[in-house]
Amino acid sequence: MATIGLIGAGHIGSQLARLAVAHGYDVVISNSRAPETLSALVAELGPRARAATAVEAAKAGDIVVVSVPLKNYRAVPVGPLAGKIVIDTNNYYPERDGHIPELDDESTTTAELLQAHLPTSKVVKAFNHIYAAELTTDGQPSGATNRRALAIAGDDQDAKATVTRLLDQFGFDTVDAGPLKEGWRIQRDTPGYGPRRTAAELRRDLAAAKRYADRSVARS
Numbered sequence: 001m002a003t004i005g006l007i008g009a010g011h012i013g014s015q016l017a018r019l020a021v022a023h024g025y026d027v028v029i030s031n032s033r034a035p036e037t038l039s040a041l042v043a044e045l046g047p048r049a050r051a052a053t054a055v056e057a058a059k060a061g062d063i064v065v066v067s068v069p070l071k072n073y074r075a076v077p078v079g080p081l082a083g084k085i086v087i088d089t090n091n092y093y094p095e096r097d098g099h100i101p102e103l104d105d106e107s108t109t110t111a112e113l114l115q116a117h118l119p120t121s122k123v124v125k126a127f128n129h130i131y132a133a134e135l136t137t138d139g140q141p142s143g144a145t146n147r148r149a150l151a152i153a154g155d156d157q158d159a160k161a162t163v164t165r166l167l168d169q170f171g172f173d174t175v176d177a178g179p180l181k182e183g184w185r186i187q188r189d190t191p192g193y194g195p196r197r198t199a200a201e202l203r204r205d206l207a208a209a210k211r212y213a214d215r216s217v218a219r220s
């Protein structure tokens with residue numbers, strides 16, 4: 001079984017750590033402070049979990065999840081993530097993250113920013129449009145009727161196949177939104193962002209998503 005490293009162990013990171021441990025993975029969790037600050041979560045997760053620095057979590061993970069406030073993405077260690085699959089859960093909220101001009105003008109996407117920061121990693125956008133609490137309540141076995149689906153985006157097909165298998169283990173169908181540059185289709189304010197969706201519903205939502213600029217034109 002593989003090890004999943006987590007950079008960020010807040011609402012989403014802690015929930016993904018719970019799912020990972022429940023499905024037999026070892027996890028190494030980290031936050032922006034000292035590993036000791038994660039002792040309660042490590043105790044809850046049990047012997048498959050340990051806390052470490054972000055660099056150690058990045059080194060230890062076969063797959064590494066980045067789940068931090070987007071404004072901090074440049075602090076994600078680059079070297080230890082070379083060649084690895086990196087799952088990006090992050091979203092852009094200017095009121096939290098400050099304004100990022102290339103996201104405001106929609107010339108890039110959140111996951112493309114992380115990919116540019118981690119040039120030799122294989123970034124896959126995932127888990128960004130489900131509320132943290134629902135990660136541990138909404139999963140169902142493969143083949144369940146009306147199983148919830150989650151979208152992914154990424155430029156590396158093998159990495160996406162690996163993440164698709166992980167989502168399936170965690171209880172979710174996957175809808176491939178395409179390359180990283182298509183990740184905007186599942187960003188905040190799009191139809192698929194937040195609500196429970198089956199794969200067919202999510203595909204419709206992705207197709208119906210509109211750029212902010214196009215929505216402004218439609219409104220004016």
Ligand SMILES: NC(=O)c1ccc[n+]([C@@H]2O[C@H](COP(=O)([O-])OP(=O)(O)OC[C@H]3O[C@@H](n4cnc5c(N)ncnc54)[C@H](OP(=O)(O)O)[C@@H]3O)[C@@H](O)[C@H]2O)c1
Pocket residue numbers: 007008009010011012013030031032033054067068069070072075076089090091092127128129130131132133
């Ligand atoms: N909450 C949701 O339901 C949800 C759903 C989907 C996606 N998201 C997105 O996922 C990301 C994480 O959201 P969240 O709600 O889990 O946030 P959160 O509860 O605020 O947790 C953020 C985590 O990131 C850690 N962190 C911050 N800067 C770091 C750094 N430089 N190095 C290592 N760790 C760092 C924090 O550590 P400290 O506590 O030590 O600062 C904390 O463990 C955000 O981009 C968010 O928009 C959230």
